[in-house]
Amino acid sequence: MFPFGFYFDPMYFVFALPALALAMFAQWRVSSAYKKYTQVRNAKSLTGVQVAQYLLRANGLNLNVQGTPGNLTDHYDPRDKTLYLSAGVAQTPSVASLGIVAHEVGHAVQDAQGYAPMRFRAALVAPASVGPWVGYVLFIVGIFINMSGLVWLGIAFFSASLLFALATLPVEFNASQRALAMLRSSALVGPGEVDAARSVLTAAALTYVAAAAQSLSTLLYYVFVATNMGGRRRSWLDWKLGIRS
């Protein structure tokens, strides 16, 4: 999310850059791990779809498996109880497919068991999608009319997105733990394949940590602006009067 749109503040980048760098590093890690392990054939030569069918059955689940466009877009949707697999995962008999499919089956098992952190996260979906926008408007209006109460209320609304990003972490870590346990106890994996699957899933987990860090850094920037409101009054007035210093 952009800071103001109409007002360029270099301080925003001081707050945002470390988390942005982490996000880029995580993205690079996940795509390089995927690229590496999508070329390694798994011991049983099973495609992602076959792995999904096997693991769902092993967990006593009878769910749909469908294709979804894009790369690394694999996900489980609890609303329609469907496992969505990207073509690269669904059709490739690779070690990467083993790890990614097992992770998504992990989410399906969480859902079937009513795993509390997943339910908590689901309850935050609506507040997290509306909260930041309400917060942003309150924040901007508060700055303009110089009313700090409104600015802090905006920050409170805005923090819904951080809460969501944090609530996502245990759900994702747990799905990967389940995935590795599932693979270990199944007859699907050959020697070293659980470790390979783990490195793909660890890289993917880092992207969620980076997302939380980005959410936190944006929030901290807003807090920084709010606590420096008095000192900024003049520059905002300058801006309104069209004075550029």
Ligand SMILES: [Zn+2]
């Ligand atoms: Zn996941």
